[in-house]
């Protein structure tokens with residue numbers, strides 16, 4: 561069962577109307593240009609696109625998503641393909657292991673892709689102050705309060721009451737690349 565990500569961003573953005581130009585992609589013909597886009601994959605596997613910097617939560621209609629981020633397409637003689645795709649969504653803070661949902665949505669549309677995110681963001685919620693952090697350079701310290709951040713993606717605790725343990729990830733594109741160590745320890749409900 562694939563994880564579905566609830567919205568974890570600021571409450572005041574929840575009811576943002578969808579940006580003009582937001583669309584559900586049912587066919588590669590719906591892709592119009594090579595401008596960077598905000599994307600979500602819905603829990604039922606459909607790709608939605610909006611102009612870059614649109615709120616993911618607006619694009620998702622305040623629903624859960626299977627994946628979210630930013631994406632860039634390019635067209636060549638054989639059709640559209642993905643050149644850049646990230647999990648950059650501070651509204652959903654998805655773990656990079658949401659990639660298979662993106663791949664399936666693109667595969668279904670017959671759009672070629674790089675086989676993984678071209679940049680992976682590591683999101684962690686500070687369990688001390690609640691701040692959403694992007695971990696950079698292996699610095700697992702809250703930017704707001706300096707508390708240690710957990711080794712594992714931990715936004716599920718906001719809704720499930722239980723920290724979901726996920727495997728370690730290799731982070732590429734942000735610096736030299738590094739591995740977050742550790743192994744699953746089960747539920748850390750507190």
Ligand SMILES: [Zn+2]
Pocket residue numbers: 686687688689690691702703704705706707
């Ligand atoms: Zn903090």
